[in-house]
Amino acid sequence: MAIAIVDYGMGNLHSVSKAVERLGYEAIVTGDAETILSSDGVLLPGVGAFGDAMSHLRETKLDAVVTQAAGKGLPLLGICLGMQLLFDSSEEHGRHEGLGLLPGRVERFAGDSGLKVPHMGWNRLEFLQQNHPILKGLTEGHVYFVHSYHVLTGRPGDLLAVTDYGHPVTAIVGHNNVYGMQFHPEKSGELGMALLRNFLELAVRG
Amino acid sequence: MLAKRIIPCLDVKDGRVVKGVNFVNLRDAGDPVELAALYDREGADEIVFLDISASNEGRATMIEVVRQTAGEIAIPFTVGGGISQVEDMKRILRAGADKIGINTAAVLNPELISDGARRFGSQCIVVAVDAKFNPAWGEWEVYTHGGRKATGIKALEWIKEAEARGAGEILLTSMDADGTKDGFDLPLTKAVSAAAGIPVIASGGAGKPDDFYEVFTKGAADAALAATIFHYKEIAVPDLKRDLRARGVEVR
Numbered sequence: 001m002a003i004a005i006v007d008y009g010m011g012n013l014h015s016v017s018k019a020v021e022r023l024g025y026e027a028i029v030t031g032d033a034e035t036i037l038s039s040d041g042v043l044l045p046g047v048g049a050f051g052d053a054m055s056h057l058r059e060t061k062l063d064a065v066v067t068q069a070a071g072k073g074l075p076l077l078g079i080c081l082g083m084q085l086l087f088d089s090s091e092e093h094g095r096h097e098g099l100g101l102l103p104g105r106v107e108r109f110a111g112d113s114g115l116k117v118p119h120m121g122w123n124r125l126e127f128l129q130q131n132h133p134i135l136k137g138l139t140e141g142h143v144y145f146v147h148s149y150h151v152l153t154g155r156p157g158d159l160l161a162v163t164d165y166g167h168p169v170t171a172i173v174g175h176n177n178v179y180g181m182q183f184h185p186e187k188s189g190e191l192g193m194a195l196l197r198n199f200l201e202l203a204v205r206g
Numbered sequence: 207m208l209a210k211r212i213i214p215c216l217d218v219k220d221g222r223v224v225k226g227v228n229f230v231n232l233r234d235a236g237d238p239v240e241l242a243a244l245y246d247r248e249g250a251d252e253i254v255f256l257d258i259s260a261s262n263e264g265r266a267t268m269i270e271v272v273r274q275t276a277g278e279i280a281i282p283f284t285v286g287g288g289i290s291q292v293e294d295m296k297r298i299l300r301a302g303a304d305k306i307g308i309n310t311a312a313v314l315n316p317e318l319i320s321d322g323a324r325r326f327g328s329q330c331i332v333v334a335v336d337a338k339f340n341p342a343w344g345e346w347e348v349y350t351h352g353g354r355k356a357t358g359i360k361a362l363e364w365i366k367e368a369e370a371r372g373a374g375e376i377l378l379t380s381m382d383a384d385g386t387k388d389g390f391d392l393p394l395t396k397a398v399s400a401a402a403g404i405p406v407i408a409s410g411g412a413g414k415p416d417d418f419y420e421v422f423t424k425g426a427a428d429a430a431l432a433a434t435i436f437h438y439k440e441i442a443v444p445d446l447k448r449d450l451r452a453r454g455v456e457v458r
Contacts, residue, residue: 012299012300012302014273014276014277014300014301014302015276015277015302015304018276018277018278018302019280021277022277047327048327116403116404116405118328118329118374119208120208120329120374120375120405121208121209121211121405121428121429122208122209122211122251122458123207123208123209124207124209124456141458142209142458144281144282146329164207165207165208184282186280187280187281187282187304188280188281189246189249189280189281189458190280192280193280
């Protein structure tokens, strides 16, 4: 079982790749189209700014590869900024088009409720679809978030889990084979690893 | 709501944990990677490594420690100690650390905060502040060089500047409380928490579970850091969390 971790020059992929290996899967950090398309599952990580990330994806033509991977039914998981990139658009430093694999947009935390921005630290997940394969067998708990922007999904049924930060914040989304986690599962202790394991098991089943 | 964080701190010299660590169930209690993994399993929310190596070889060893730790633990970790350039930050972050702690170098060159935040994001930059009460001022003064040098800078002003320059968190050590085990410095922590719009990690003085309760409630700290009491098992992380949870503090 080979999991492709898309390397498009945004941030450190060491932790996420090690987490995949600890769960017993082969992790391939790669920017190669064929390697990605012949893998069993694809992780799209990301830290930094939305616009920069999309430019990098376009320059490396990996935007089309990720879209193609999703189109051929490969399990795809976007992590943190990687999840935000799956959506239509973001208002981070201007307006930017995303990959448009999931309907919705990304906007900044208002910061008017006296809550600090970025939303950084351990916050509690609330599962909205406990029987979903990504959440099965798991108990609600805390995971590690670092973000200043959050997703407003255009399709309520895609929302699998939220967290409370002044209002319900999109934490896990999923539609068919395309998933996103706003927090860092590879930095979220046992629960994070269990969520990642559930995703990887989807890849096993193909 | 965000959970309050419990952070064990490991002093590392030339790749080995110093300050006698007293764990019976570890193969090698001096191995920072193994100790970090143990704290992860016990439910620590984050780990801080303080590199006290004096040599370049020691610093190079730290990079290897960071790389191995990133492969072993599933919680964020910070590396501090002797970091004075953006290139140092880059090396450590690339090796897999989540955050960089800067102290003396930030006071000497505040641009380091702005440069680091611009390059890697504020969430990566932890400004560590060693503060001591100055009776003549009636407020706290910043010390550098491991607490040996008074700077004449007011701690609250420095913290506001650090935040304005893009610091993501403040790691606040009270030199008055450090080593006393009489509890965290509540007036200092409270004053800094009120002045800062970014999370504050309280450090120095932890001796018993109640000290953590006090610093989270009265001190308004977002996280609390300690070293010896965890290393010597005077307080176990799971017990501490159970105690805090029972008293209504949100913990993971």
